[in-house]
Every structure is written in structure tokens, then in C-alpha cells.
Amino acid sequence: MLSKLVLxxxxxSLRDYAVYFITLTFGVCLFYxxxxxEGQSIMTLLGQHSRRxxxxxxxxxxNVFSAFVSVVLAGLILYxxxxxxxxxxxELGTYFLLGMDTGKVSRLLVGETLLIGLAALASGLALGLLCAWGLDKLTVAMFLAAPPDLFAFHVSWAAVGKTALYFGVIFLVVMLFTGVTVSRSNLIDLIRGERKNEEIAQRSLxxxxxxxxxxCTCLGTAYAILLKRGLLAIDLLWFIMLGLGTLGTFLIFRSLSGFLLRLTRGHPSYYKGLNMFVLRQWSGKVHTNCLSNTVICILLLLAMGVTACSVGLNDTITSAVxxxxxxxxxxxxxxxxxDFRPSDPNELFLPAGLDPEATxxxxxxxLLRYNDREITGESGYLGVVSRSEYDAVMALRGEPRMTSPLPTAAPQSMANGLAPGKVLVVEDDVAxxxxxxxxVINFTFRGEPYAADQAVRTxxxxxxxxxxxxxxGSFKLDDYFDQMGSKLLVLYMGLYLGLVFLVTAGAVLALQQLSQAADNAQRxxxxxxxxxxxxMRRSxxxxxxxxxxxxxxxxGIIHTFVGMRAANEIINLIGHVDSVHASLLTAGALLLIYGGYFLCTCLGAWRAVKGNV
Amino acid sequence: MEPILTVNGLEKTYGGKGTRTNALRGLDLKVFPGEFVGVMGPSGSGKTTFLNCISTIDTPTAGSITVDGTDLTKLRGKALSKFRRERLGFIFQDCNLLDTLTGLENIALALTIAGCDPRKVEPLAKEAARLLEVEDVLDKYPYQMSGGQQQRVAAARAMVTRPALVLADEPTGALDSKAAGLLLRQLDTLNREEGATILMVTHDAFTASWCRRILFLQDGRLYRELRREGRDRGEFFREILSVVSELGGEVSHAL
Incomplete structure (x- = not known):
């Protein structure tokens, strides 16, 4: 009987509380x-090539972030x-009224939590496998060079076990909480659970x-401190900035409804259609929800900021390579x-059986020569090259010959590690x-870079x-894999945290809206x-x-905008940030997750209030 | 004079085969403009079904309902909503004010739903509030008002769109006798001075005694009709009580 009731x-629940289930699924999916x-092919490849x-x-x-994320998700699931x-x-009151004892009701709820948890774990892992596969594919696509047989579908059992363990603990905590809540509840409170005492306090204008x-002043001050001092000047003032920003956000949410209401009241469109009703519905709740709105706003700031920063930094690194x-x-x-005799680059690889034409x-x-200040009159260069050799190299590249009076710094990069301006060009007789x-011999490979690289190495x-x-030999791929390592580090961590924050913010909002469904149904x-x-009602x-x-x-977007400006100054130290790309990707993630929750909430709320009239 | 409400052979059957319940079994009646009609009857007599059919919340199984020349049984969907918001006004037992809106806004809501010119909304709502003497609670929220004030605000909301017919379902059901008296006096004034047509369902003889005419329902049929015709309210009240006890005496019939 009990198991029947649970089922x-x-x-x-799966139908009514889709948001709860989806959130669990998202959480499990991201976590996995x-x-x-760790087991993905691209990571293995990086492990082989990266030196650092x-x-x-x-x-x-x-691992560190996962611990943090699991705490965030545990909080969310409890909420x-x-x-x-x-x-x-x-419903619980009815069970008690019918004579079910506390233990049985607790077992009923625990059974439900367990079942929903298992279902979410299964669907989350399934989705996670797909996402991991997608992420792997995406990562491979980002690589300029990779062995063609690299990519394979892969199930990481270690990750499955870890996910199951972490979420098992979270569900255990939830079950404990549920049990305690049930055993401490009064029947009268349960039966009267639907009655609510909501005071809509009228605040003076x-x-x-x-x-x-x-x-606004608090926020403005916080913004000014941030922009003036930058993101990373962490001292007392930095914490004051953080506190002021939070307080400002809270105060704005606290006062906005009264402020807006007074502003729009008396305006003709206030009395148009259901405008008045909608505004009142919202303002009645924004008061009670101002604290959670503040939290959501900050979560959104973190989500957008972290995602945008990581993508921006990622682009910076790519151009650096x-x-x-x-x-x-x-x-x-x-x-x-x-008496150094330069070798003929075309014959160099012949003993190894490599055809230079094909490769x-x-x-x-x-020839790169040592700089001698006594002779050239210049210093601070990595090496010296003669005018005729420089012109020959430039001719091969299709670049203009040297026309400036010599000695002068070479305006082009001469080789890997010899950046523009690091090599001195002198007249032939000086050289x-x-x-x-x-x-120094620069090779440009023919054909697929990874295969060519491997062949040349051997x-x-x-x-x-x-x-x-x-x-x-200084191979481009070595450098490349090093850079890719840092790039992926930044990108993955940013995406991980950003997405978790985004899911949290969306879920909290959705739950809040849906919890009002009963009141809304009457209205x-x-x-x-x-x-x-x-x-009219639907709109x-x-x-x-x-x-x-x-x-x-x-x-949240305003916060992020200001925060990004401060963050950009740090990223700018490393290189230029492609902010358009970063913004687009962030907007995409936002639209998908936040928009998804919005849609879910609209559908759920509409189903609750649609009625049959 | 053309009747504002004509009901012909109204029938309503609930349930399917085997479990048939006949809530209304062929009801005929007419209400003329400016009337204040009461509908009485014991539980299960079909009062609520009758009101639900007229208010277009429920659809009858057979028969026709014509309000102001429109056959309700032929209306569907949007036309039904339009009819409801333009031609009917409602007063419910549990006043049904929106707790998020002030008194004035609750009255205004009926106008804004009907698509009234936004600039005229406030004067019209204030006018309706003046008629029902609730001007002093216009800026208050429902939980700050007394039950009687809430119900009068609801009445003002029902009147403000100048509907052809005001439907009141046990309007005094949740009020104490003093508040009930005040509300009924106001409805009476609206009826006499503003010419509002009111159809009120009640089971309370005292409330019913304010009407000009009372229809008694039993087992889904019209049982009896009483007219006040200038008599004083006390006398009318006693006559109503005698009919009510007759209806309640059904049980002794069965014995």
C-alpha cells in the first residue's frame, strides 16, 4: 500500500514539480x-604533450569546485x-487525520525523495553522458591539431560513482530534513496550511x-570604488565595496515596488486591461521576496561575470599562441x-628518409649571429642577422624588403621565440x-599538422x-598544447561555476513563482x-x-557590465579581450538556461491557474 | 415592457448513464427591467445551478436563457466572456475582492477588464463607490475593511459597468445582521433610484424580504412565486417564512 502511494x-510530482526534477537533472548532469x-580523450592527449x-x-x-558546487546544489535542493x-x-495533514503514524508518513516521504532522486540521477547521468560527449567534441574542435582517431565516446565510471556518492549524500540530508520536519509538525498547522497571513504593508512614498x-547611492559608491581601484585590490575597502553593492541591491529591491507603483499610479495606462492587476501581483511579492531577489541578482552576476571572463580570457590565449x-x-x-658551415635544409632530413618536398x-x-656592442653599437637583442639574409627570408614570405637605415630591429618575427623587434638587422659587411x-631553419608543414608533427619529430x-x-627543435604544437592547457583550465572552470550559478538562480525564481500558484489560482x-x-489572463x-x-x-546585467569593465583591465594586461564573442556566448547560455526556466515556470503557472471556466 | 431575462424550459442534468441527477427540470421565468427578484429554496433545489447557468459559468442541458435579447446558450468562448463582462455584474458570498488591490482598484478592475477608456476609470469607480457609500475605504486593502465594507465594495464592482443584470449569490451569507441590513438597504436604493435589475439567490428569509418578488424553487422546478406589492417588509417576511416552512415540511409529507 505504502509503495503504491509512493509511486x-x-x-x-514529476508532472507538477517539473522544475524540481529538471533542477536535479541539471545538477547531476553538470556534476558528471x-x-x-579526467577520462576524456582530449585530456589524455594534453597530459601526453603538455609540459607544465x-x-x-x-x-x-x-575537485575543489565540485565540493563547492555540491554545497550550492544541496542548499538548492533543500530549498x-x-x-x-x-x-x-x-495532503500530509490528511494522512495524519486518517490515522497514519509519523513513522509511516516519514517513510512515505523518504520513499518519494529516494525515487525522485534515483530518477533524476538516471536522467541526469544520461544527459551528462551526452553533454560530456558534446564537450569533448567541442574541445577537439577547438584544437588546431589532433590525431584523427582521437575522438571516442567514453563513459567515466569513476565520475558516475562520484556523482552518485555526492548526490546520495545530498539526498540523505534532504531525507533527514524531511523526516525531522514531519515529526515536528502540528496537525492543526498542516490542515490550515493553505491559510496565509500576508500583510501588504503600504509604505509611504x-x-x-x-x-x-x-x-542607488550605495551601488554608485560600490561601482566607483570597483572601477577606480580594480577588481583585485583586496583589502578592507574591497569588502566595504562588496557590502555596499549587496546593500544597494537589497535596498533597491525593497523600495522599487512602492516607488514604481507610485510612479505609474495615476498614469492612464495603469487602468488599461490587467496592467494594474499585474503590477500589484508583482509588487505584493517583490516586498516579501526582496532578500531572495538580492541573492538571485548576485548569483546572476557571478554566473554572467564568470562565464564572460572565462570565455574572454580563452580568446586572449588563442591569439597569444x-x-x-x-x-x-x-x-x-x-x-x-x-668555421660553422650551414647545412642545406632540404637535405637535412634525407638520412631519416623524409621527403622534404612532400613534408x-x-x-x-x-644564420643568427651573436650581437657585439663594440661592432653594432646596439644592445638588448637576442641575435643579429645580415641584410641580405633578412631580405631573402622576407622574399620567401612575400613581405617587403628592408628599406630602413641599418642597424635596426627586424619588424617581423624571425622564428619561434624570436618575436618582432628582438632581432637586429645589420649590413652584410658588419655581419x-x-x-x-x-x-635557424623555419619549417611550415604540408598537410595535416598533427601527423606531420609526429613524423618530423621521429x-x-x-x-x-x-x-x-x-x-x-621548437615545435609549435608543444607551445600550443601548453597554451591549450591553460585555456581549457580557464574555460572549464568558468563554464562549470557559471552554469551552476545560472541553474541555481533560475530554479529559485521558478520555485518562488510556482509556490504562489495556489493563491494565483483563486485570483x-x-x-x-x-x-x-x-x-487576457494568459498575457x-x-x-x-x-x-x-x-x-x-x-x-544583474548592470552589475556584470560594471564588473566586466574592472575585470577587463586585468585581462588587458595579458592581452586583448574579444568582448563581443564572450558576450554572445554568455547571452546564449543565459537564454538557454534562464529562458528555459522562464518557459517552464510560465507553463507550470499557467496550468495551475488556467481553471476550467 | 420587454423582459430583461427570459428563461424557457431550462433543464440541467449531471452525470451519465445510471447516475443521473436532474438539478433543473424545466424552469420558466421572466424578469423585467428594474426588478429586484429573490430566488429561494432548500439545499438541492437547484438555486446554485440556476444561477450558474444564467451567469454563463455552466451550460444548460436543454432550454434557453435570453438576457437583453441575447440567447446565452448560443454563445461560445470569447463571445461568452464579452457578454459576461459587459452585460452581467456579480456579487458573491465570499465577496471575492482581490487582496492585492485597494478598494478603488477592485472596483476599477471590472472597468479595465471591459476595456473602458483609462481616463474615465477613476471617476466612474468613485461614482459607484459613492452610491454604495464606501468612499472612505477606497484606499484601503480588503484585509483592512470590515466584512460589510468588503461586500459593498464588491457590489460597487458589480454595478460600475452598468450591467443589464446584477447577479447576487448569497450576498449576506458571510455578514452579521447589521452589515447585512446596510448592504441590502443599499441594493434596494440602487434598485429604486438607479433602476438596477437585481437577481439575488438566498436561503435567508430576512434577506429575501427586501426583494419585490420571490421565486421559490424545489427539486429543480418553480414551486411558488410571492409578490410584495407595496406591503410592509415585516408582513412580507412572515409570508416568506410560512412558505419556507412549507418547503421544509416536505419531510412530513414523506411520512
Missing amino acids: RNVRR TFNSL GLVESIFILI ANQFLMKRRKR SLSVALFLLG QSDSPFDLTLSSYAQAL FSRTESF ERLDVSRQ ALTEVARSTQLNLW YELLSKLGAPLS ALIRQVALAFLLPLAL
Whole structure:
């Protein structure tokens, strides 16, 4: 009997409390996706090529963030569960009234939680597998070079186990809470659960205006401190800035309804259609919800800020790779004696059986000499190259010849690691008097970069062994994989945290709106009795939900905008930020998750108030 | 004079095969403009079903209802909503004011739903409030008003759109006798001075004694009709009581 009741209740819950279920699913999905990175093919590849242990840092950070995320999700699930319990007070009261004892009711609820938890875990893991696969595919697509057989569908059992463990603990806590709540509840409170005592306090206009202005001042001060001092000057003033920002947000939410109401009242459109009703519906709630609105607003700020920053930083790193290592391979052949004879780059790889025609699309070679201040009269350069050699290299690249009076710094990058301005160009007769440091050969590969890179690497070992030359190769891919490591680190962490915050904000708002459904049902039924047609009621409901969703978002966007300006100054130290790209991606994520919750809420709320009249 | 409400052979059956319940079994009546009509009857006599049919909340199984020349049984969807908000006014037992709106806004709501010119809303709402003497609670929220004040605000909301017919379902049901008397006096004034047509369902003889004409329902049929015709309220009240006890005496019939 009990199990039958559990099953029936859960089936109903799945329909009625879709938001709860979706949130659980999202949580599990995100958790699995990022924890399963450890086994993903691209991470393995990075582990092989990256020199700086970046892959390890990614995993350590994911573990730290996962602990944090699980705390956030636990809070969210408890909050959601509390809402469900509140809505089911009447039902629980009936169980008690019919003579069920506390233990049995507790077991009923625990069974329900368990079943919903298992269902969410299953659907979340399924979705997580898909997302992990998508993320892997996306990551591979970001790589300029990767072995073609790299990509494979993969199930990380370690991550599945970890997800199950973390969420198992969360559900255990929820079940404990539920049990305690049930055993401590009074029958009379449960039966009268639907009665509510809501005071709609009328605040005077002057107080509202004063609070609103005070809130704006707090925010303005916080913004000014942030923009003036930057994001990372962490001291007492920084915490004051944070406190002022939070207080300002709170005050604005606290006073906005009274302020707006007074502003719009008396305006003709206040008395148009259901405008008055919608505004009152919203303002009645925005008072009681000002604290949670503040939290949601800050969550949105974190979500948008973190996502935008990580994507922006990511783009910065990509452009950095291009300028640091413009050539697929720069081979340095160091001079071992004073009478250094440069080798012919086309014959260099012949002993290893590599056909230069088929492997390289372009080969540039020049001699790099030691700079001697006595002779050139300049200092601070990594090396010196003669005018004729410089012109020859430029001719190969299709760049203009050197026309400035010499000596001067080379305006182009001469090789990997020889950035523009780091090499001095001198007249040929001056160069003759300088000692040769090494022969520098730049190769540009033909065909698929990863395969070519692997082939050349093998050949290079062979050449070094057979020719007795002192060779050292600087491969673009090595640099690239290092950079990709940091890039992925930033991107993954940003996405992980940003998405979790976004889901949290959306879920809290959705639950809040849906919890009002019972009250709303009565109000909308009355509207229907008064002759408001279906379309009018529907648009009123949508506008009501939209107001609840858009207000924290609007303030959150302003916060993010200011925060990003401060953050940009830090990112600018590293490089230029492609803010358009970052904004677009953030907007996309926002639209998908926040919009999804908005849609869910509209549908759920409408189903609750639609009625049958 | 043309009747404002004509009901012909009204029938309403609930349930399907086997579990048939006949709530209304062929009801005929006419209400003329400016009348104040009461509908009485014991529980299960079909009062509520009757009112639900007229207020277009429920659809009858057979028969026709014509209000002001419009056959309600032929209206569907949007036309029904339009008819409801333009031609009918409602006063419910549990006054049904919106707790988020002030008194003035509650009255104004009926106008804004009907698509009234926004600039005329406030003067019209204030005028209706003046008629029902609730001007002093216009800025208060429902929970700050007494039950009687709430019900009079609801009455003002029902009157403000100048409907062809005001339907009142047990309007004094939740009020104490003093507040009930005040509300009824006001409805009476509206009826006599403003010419409002009111159809009121009640089970309370005292409330019914304010009407000009009373229809008694039993088992879904018209049982009897009483007219006040200039008599004083006390006398009318006693006559109503005698009919009510007759109706209640049904049980002794069965014995």
C-alpha cells in the first residue's frame, strides 16, 4: 500500500514539480560532465604533450569546485524540497487525520525523495553522458591539431560513482530534513496550511523614494570604488565595496515596488486591461521576496561575470599562441666550431628518409649571429642577422624588403621565440665580423599538422643521431598544447561555476513563482468570473512571471557590465579581450538556461491557474 | 415592457448513464427591467445551478436563457466572456475582492477588464463607490475593511459597468445582521433610484424580504412565486417564512 502511494505521488510530482526534477537533472548532469573530464580523450592527449602539469591542476581545481558546487546544489535542493513540503501540507495533514503514524508518513516521504532522486540521477547521468560527449567534441574542435582517431565516446565510471556518492549524500540530508520536519509538525498547522497571513504593508512614498535613492547611492559608491581601484585590490575597502553593492541591491529591491507603483499610479495606462492587476501581483511579492531577489541578482552576476571572463580570457590565449609560435617548427643548429658551415635544409632530413618536398610547404633558413656592442653599437637583442639574409627570408614570405637605415630591429618575427623587434638587422659587411651563433631553419608543414608533427619529430631524432649536428627543435604544437592547457583550465572552470550559478538562480525564481500558484489560482478564477477572456489572463500571467524574472536579471546585467569593465583591465594586461564573442556566448547560455526556466515556470503557472471556466 | 431575462424550459442534468441527477427540470421565468427578484429554496433545489447557468459559468442541458435579447446558450468562448463582462455584474458570498488591490482598484478592475477608456476609470469607480457609500475605504486593502465594507465594495464592482443584470449569490451569507441590513438597504436604493435589475439567490428569509418578488424553487422546478406589492417588509417576511416552512415540511409529507 505504502509503495503504491509512493509511486502515485511521485508520478504526480514529476508532472507538477517539473522544475524540481529538471533542477536535479541539471545538477547531476553538470556534476558528471565536469567530473568525467579526467577520462576524456582530449585530456589524455594534453597530459601526453603538455609540459607544465596543467592537466593535474585542472583535475585538482575540478575537485575543489565540485565540493563547492555540491554545497550550492544541496542548499538548492533543500530549498526546493521545503517548497514542495509547504505545498503538500494539506495532503500530509490528511494522512495524519486518517490515522497514519509519523513513522509511516516519514517513510512515505523518504520513499518519494529516494525515487525522485534515483530518477533524476538516471536522467541526469544520461544527459551528462551526452553533454560530456558534446564537450569533448567541442574541445577537439577547438584544437588546431589532433590525431584523427582521437575522438571516442567514453563513459567515466569513476565520475558516475562520484556523482552518485555526492548526490546520495545530498539526498540523505534532504531525507533527514524531511523526516525531522514531519515529526515536528502540528496537525492543526498542516490542515490550515493553505491559510496565509500576508500583510501588504503600504509604505509611504517619501520612505520608498529615500530608500531607493539610498540604494542607488550605495551601488554608485560600490561601482566607483570597483572601477577606480580594480577588481583585485583586496583589502578592507574591497569588502566595504562588496557590502555596499549587496546593500544597494537589497535596498533597491525593497523600495522599487512602492516607488514604481507610485510612479505609474495615476498614469492612464495603469487602468488599461490587467496592467494594474499585474503590477500589484508583482509588487505584493517583490516586498516579501526582496532578500531572495538580492541573492538571485548576485548569483546572476557571478554566473554572467564568470562565464564572460572565462570565455574572454580563452580568446586572449588563442591569439597569444599565434604570435609566440608562428612556425610549425623552428630548428636551431648550433655552431660547434668557429668555421660553422650551414647545412642545406632540404637535405637535412634525407638520412631519416623524409621527403622534404612532400613534408614541408616552405622552408626558410638564415644564420643568427651573436650581437657585439663594440661592432653594432646596439644592445638588448637576442641575435643579429645580415641584410641580405633578412631580405631573402622576407622574399620567401612575400613581405617587403628592408628599406630602413641599418642597424635596426627586424619588424617581423624571425622564428619561434624570436618575436618582432628582438632581432637586429645589420649590413652584410658588419655581419661578417660577428660570430655565428646558430643556423635557424623555419619549417611550415604540408598537410595535416598533427601527423606531420609526429613524423618530423621521429625523423629529427634520427637526424640528430646520424649527423652529429647539435640540433634543437621548437615545435609549435608543444607551445600550443601548453597554451591549450591553460585555456581549457580557464574555460572549464568558468563554464562549470557559471552554469551552476545560472541553474541555481533560475530554479529559485521558478520555485518562488510556482509556490504562489495556489493563491494565483483563486485570483485568476475571479478574473475569469469578471469576464476577462483567456488571452487576457494568459498575457497577464506571462507578464507577471516575466517581471519576476527580468528585474533581477536587469540589475544583474548592470552589475556584470560594471564588473566586466574592472575585470577587463586585468585581462588587458595579458592581452586583448574579444568582448563581443564572450558576450554572445554568455547571452546564449543565459537564454538557454534562464529562458528555459522562464518557459517552464510560465507553463507550470499557467496550468495551475488556467481553471476550467 | 420587454423582459430583461427570459428563461424557457431550462433543464440541467449531471452525470451519465445510471447516475443521473436532474438539478433543473424545466424552469420558466421572466424578469423585467428594474426588478429586484429573490430566488429561494432548500439545499438541492437547484438555486446554485440556476444561477450558474444564467451567469454563463455552466451550460444548460436543454432550454434557453435570453438576457437583453441575447440567447446565452448560443454563445461560445470569447463571445461568452464579452457578454459576461459587459452585460452581467456579480456579487458573491465570499465577496471575492482581490487582496492585492485597494478598494478603488477592485472596483476599477471590472472597468479595465471591459476595456473602458483609462481616463474615465477613476471617476466612474468613485461614482459607484459613492452610491454604495464606501468612499472612505477606497484606499484601503480588503484585509483592512470590515466584512460589510468588503461586500459593498464588491457590489460597487458589480454595478460600475452598468450591467443589464446584477447577479447576487448569497450576498449576506458571510455578514452579521447589521452589515447585512446596510448592504441590502443599499441594493434596494440602487434598485429604486438607479433602476438596477437585481437577481439575488438566498436561503435567508430576512434577506429575501427586501426583494419585490420571490421565486421559490424545489427539486429543480418553480414551486411558488410571492409578490410584495407595496406591503410592509415585516408582513412580507412572515409570508416568506410560512412558505419556507412549507418547503421544509416536505419531510412530513414523506411520512
